[in-house]
Amino acid sequence: MAYVSIADRDHEIEHHDPQTFITKYVWSQDHKVIAIQYGVTAIFVGIVALVLSVLMRLQLGFPDSFALINPENYYQFITMHGMIMVIYLLTALFLGGFGNYLIPLMCGSRDMVFPFMNMLSFWVYLLSVIVLLASFFVPGGATGAGWTLYPPQAISQGTPGIDWGILTMLGSLALFIVAFTMGGLNYVVTVLQARCRGMTLMRMPLSIWGIFIATILGLLAFPALLVSAVMMLFDKLVGTSFFMPAMVSAGEQMGTGGGSPVLFQHLFWFFGHPEVYIVALPAFGIVSDLLATHARKNIFGYRMMVWALLAIGGLSFIVWAHHMYVSGMNPYFGFFFATTTLIIAVPTALKVYNWVLTLWQGNIHLRVPMLFAIGFVFTFTHGGLTGLFLGNVTIDLPLSDTYFVVAHFHMVMGVSPILVVFGAIYHWYPKITGRMFNETLGRWHFWLTFLGTYSIYLPMHYLGFLGVPRRYFAMGNTDFMPESAQTLNAAISVTVIFVALVQLIFLYNMIVSLRNGKKADPNPWGGASLEWQTPDTPPKHGNWGHELPVVHRWAYDYSVPGQEQDFTPQTVSADEVPVGRDHGMEH
Amino acid sequence: MTITLVFLGAIMVTVISWLLKQTLNTEPWVSDPAADAVSGTSLDTSNKTMGLTTFLAVATSIFALFISAYTLRMQEPDWRPLAEPALLWFNTAILVLASIAYHWTRNAAVSGNTARLKPGLLISGVLTIMFLGGQLIAWQQLIAGGFYVWTNPANAFFYLLTAVHGVHLLGGLWVWARCTTKVWTGAEADSVRLSIELCTVYWHFLLLVWIVMFGVLLST
Numbered sequence: 099m100a101y102v103s104i105a106d107r108d109h110e111i112e113h114h115d116p117q118t119f120i121t122k123y124v125w126s127q128d129h130k131v132i133a134i135q136y137g138v139t140a141i142f143v144g145i146v147a148l149v150l151s152v153l154m155r156l157q158l159g160f161p162d163s164f165a166l167i168n169p170e171n172y173y174q175f176i177t178m179h180g181m182i183m184v185i186y187l188l189t190a191l192f193l194g195g196f197g198n199y200l201i202p203l204m205c206g207s208r209d210m211v212f213p214f215m216n217m218l219s220f221w222v223y224l225l226s227v228i229v230l231l232a233s234f235f236v237p238g239g240a241t242g243a244g245w246t247l248y249p250p251q252a253i254s255q256g257t258p259g260i261d262w263g264i265l266t267m268l269g270s271l272a273l274f275i276v277a278f279t280m281g282g283l284n285y286v287v288t289v290l291q292a293r294c295r296g297m298t299l300m301r302m303p304l305s306i307w308g309i310f311i312a313t314i315l316g317l318l319a320f321p322a323l324l325v326s327a328v329m330m331l332f333d334k335l336v337g338t339s340f341f342m343p344a345m346v347s348a349g350e351q352m353g354t355g356g357g358s359p360v361l362f363q364h365l366f367w368f369f370g371h372p373e374v375y376i377v378a379l380p381a382f383g384i385v386s387d388l389l390a391t392h393a394r395k396n397i398f399g400y401r402m403m404v405w406a407l408l409a410i411g412g413l414s415f416i417v418w419a420h421h422m423y424v425s426g427m428n429p430y431f432g433f434f435f436a437t438t439t440l441i442i443a444v445p446t447a448l449k450v451y452n453w454v455l456t457l458w459q460g461n462i463h464l465r466v467p468m469l470f471a472i473g474f475v476f477t478f479t480h481g482g483l484t485g486l487f488l489g490n491v492t493i494d495l496p497l498s499d500t501y502f503v504v505a506h507f508h509m510v511m512g513v514s515p516i517l518v519v520f521g522a523i524y525h526w527y528p529k530i531t532g533r534m535f536n537e538t539l540g541r542w543h544f545w546l547t548f549l550g551t552y553s554i555y556l557p558m559h560y561l562g563f564l565g566v567p568r569r570y571f572a573m574g575n576t577d578f579m580p581e582s583a584q585t586l587n588a589a590i591s592v593t594v595i596f597v598a599l600v601q602l603i604f605l606y607n608m609i610v611s612l613r614n615g616k617k618a619d620p621n622p623w624g625g626a627s628l629e630w631q632t633p634d635t636p637p638k639h640g641n642w643g644h645e646l647p648v649v650h651r652w653a654y655d656y657s658v659p660g661q662e663q664d665f666t667p668q669t670v671s672a673d674e675v676p677v678g679r680d681h682g683m684e685h
Numbered sequence: 686m687t688i689t690l691v692f693l694g695a696i697m698v699t700v701i702s703w704l705l706k707q708t709l710n711t712e713p714w715v716s717d718p719a720a721d722a723v724s725g726t727s728l729d730t731s732n733k734t735m736g737l738t739t740f741l742a743v744a745t746s747i748f749a750l751f752i753s754a755y756t757l758r759m760q761e762p763d764w765r766p767l768a769e770p771a772l773l774w775f776n777t778a779i780l781v782l783a784s785i786a787y788h789w790t791r792n793a794a795v796s797g798n799t800a801r802l803k804p805g806l807l808i809s810g811v812l813t814i815m816f817l818g819g820q821l822i823a824w825q826q827l828i829a830g831g832f833y834v835w836t837n838p839a840n841a842f843f844y845l846l847t848a849v850h851g852v853h854l855l856g857g858l859w860v861w862a863r864c865t866t867k868v869w870t871g872a873e874a875d876s877v878r879l880s881i882e883l884c885t886v887y888w889h890f891l892l893l894v895w896i897v898m899f900g901v902l903l904s905t
């Protein structure tokens with residue numbers, strides 16, 4: 099055992115219960131409050147991004163019917179939509195939101211190890227969001243470079259927002275990275291150093307493993323985005339030519355020359371691919387816990403799940419150029435990166451098998467969180483399979499930059515993680531708020547969202563096969579696109595509006611249940627992991643009252659044969675487990 | 686990108702192999718009294734040390750990526766190597782001395798020698814500020830010679846790399862300033878020991894980064 103058995107480090111955590119409203123809810127250093135601040139901010143910008151997507155779909159479904167959408171706006175909407183969804187919503191929500199809430203509670207700590215830095219992390223994140231949203235109001239508007247921000251077009255005439263928009267975008271990204279780094283140091287050190295007694299690494303719930311490894315990926319990958327952002331700022335502000343090639347613009351020779359746009363793509367995707375796993379790994383972890391809890395079964399192949407997370411994390415750093423098959427890079431690279439890309443599918447597929455095998459013969463309770471978790475298994479499998487297509491160079495060449503790619507990444511990184519986000523919110527809502535949500539509304543929300551998003555993205559694969567290009571404001575009159583492609587586009591757009599409105603059910607449910615929901619049982623789903631065993635619901639500052647919990651088992655003792663209850667909390671020792679049916683268990 | 690990959694590969698291999706070692710040969714579903722007694726602290730160091738170590742991994746990633754970008758951009762035909770000012774050798778020597786001075790201060794803090802902290806911190810700080818000043822003068826010399834940021838990518842990288850390194854040192858100086866204030870207002874060696882130890886590690890790290898960077902700049 100490489101663990102060091104030294105005395106509890108309780109004394110490192112100070113107990114100054116916050117007194118005033120301001121220190122309790124605004125300048126709070128409590129991980130739970132910070133988690134909620136992160137979560138609410140992320141969902142708020144997420145809604146902005148959702149509205150942007152509706153605007154884009156209005157144009158695509160009903161070209162030129164809306165005066166307020168012109169090509170310029172359209173590009174700005176695309177860019178902001180993509181960037182917000184990937185970074186400011188999903189990354190922030192999974193790591194800043196769920197990471198903050200779950201790590202101390204599931205590991206049995208009182209708080210993060212550096213609470214002040216944790217608080218700072220949120221405020222810098224909020225600042226980055228404000229700077230980002232300010233983009234819309236600066237002269238020239240937001241940048242329209244696409245979320246990938248490729249130079250030279252990101253800072254050349256013809257692209258919207260090349261003056262202020264791109265600056266606010268790059269500045270906001272830099273702030274976000276600073277915020278993430280401060281949070282990330284907390285998450286890593288807390289998981290490694292501040293668990294409670296008995297919580298060995300291999301007794302941690304998979305949610306924590308997913309968040310932990312995603313954080314490591316983020317800490318190593320976000321620097322690539324920072325480096326490319328800084329170099330682009332130089333190109334834009336100082337007139338260097340890191341990325342800018344010699345260009346003639348409007349008949350005029352520009353001052354730049356010799357720069358390498360492909361260099362930017364390498365840097366961007368060196369961040370960009372790990373980024374998709376920064377979002378995916380927490381979702382993988384959380385969904386594993388939802389499936390196990392609601393199927394009343396231990397997660398199938400726990401160790402394999404951990405190793406698969408590690409393998410995916412490591413491999414995700416050597417597949418980035420599969421986004422660049424058409425960039426004009428050395429063709430031999432394509433061979434290498436196609437190989438690594440297909441290898442990463444192996445641990446990914448293992449995870450999918452294990453989820454399905456967890457459900458196999460489980461005592462499945464189709465409650466709202468479980469519906470979302472099972473929905474995820476479908477959409478993720480679907481998106482992963484199309485990834486295998488795109489990973490092959492020869493198949494990717496014709497499909498690149500078509501709606502097939504849009505369909506792929508929305509299935510895999512749009513719909514799937516969002517389903518997990520919803521599932522996770524429903525799952526932990528009783529713990530976070532102390533109230534139950536409305537089950538019926540939750541079911542409606544699931545079915546309409548799941549079927550709705552499926553009917554949005556499934557047809558997009560066909561559009562992609564036809565060759566309908568992505569990021570086009572209007573398709574024009576071309577031979578290869580039949581009339582029906584436009585009909586399909588209109589149908590998709592109508593569905594989008596519908597699905598967007600359905601999210602109001604969710605918001606309504608969450609807000610109204612805060613007051614009117616029935617009081618929640620401390621452990622409504624019969625969860626075995628630590629966060630369900632807190633002395634108070636919602637947990638108070640310091641989480642555990644006077645004494646830290648002690649862990650005696652892993653987080654998946656569900657339906658153990660011969661035991662009276664169908665779950666055994668992690669805090670129950672081997673001698674305390676009630677056998678047979680003589681008495682119920684209290685905690 | 687090879688350089689970044691080597692660096693990140695090394696970090697990743699360390700992290701993953703350590704985690705694998707922790708996770709192999711365990712059967713978490715079996716009740717294990719030995720595991721029940723294990724404390725939830727994986728490594729026998731303070732949280733702050735772990736925090737700094739993690740941050741150094743992030744900083745390594747940043748510098749490795751910049752150097753990778755440098756080596757890739759270098760291959761384009763418009764690259765004109767920059768003749769680095771000789772002053773940089775002098776600056777390097779100063780930074781080495783700053784590192785040594787910090788180490789000397791650290792030894793004092795570890796052995797509880799409060800009296801030596803003041804001179805130690807003062808010398809380390811002054812040397813570091815001298816290094817930064819020297820870097821600024823090197824910039825001025827280049828500008829005076831007509832080597833502006835935008836004239837050639839080699840110049841641009843020179844300014845960029847030195848600036849990024851300098852910003853990291855400035856961050857270190859902020860911690861240094863807080864610690865020095867404490868010492869001046871009468872703090873004992875014990876209470877600032879961890880801070881000084883961590884600063885020393887950070888200074889050594891930035892010295893190493895500088896030497897690698899200077900080597901890359903000189904050889905190209």
Ligand code: HEM
Nearest residue numbers: 374378420421443482485486488489498499503507510511
């Ligand atoms: C089996 C695993 C996967 C494979 C083989 C794969 C492969 C690919 C390939 C080759 C592309 C480039 C397509 C093109 O631009 O021509 C791509 C795009 C993309 N993938 Fe995946 N992928 C996989 C899983 C994932 C996952 C898990 C996520 C996110 C959670 C993801 C998110 C994305 C995104 C966001 C893009 C589009 C980026 C852009 O151009 O804006 N992929 N994928």
Ligand SMILES: [Cu+2]
Nearest residue numbers: 371418420421
């Ligand atoms: Cu990728």
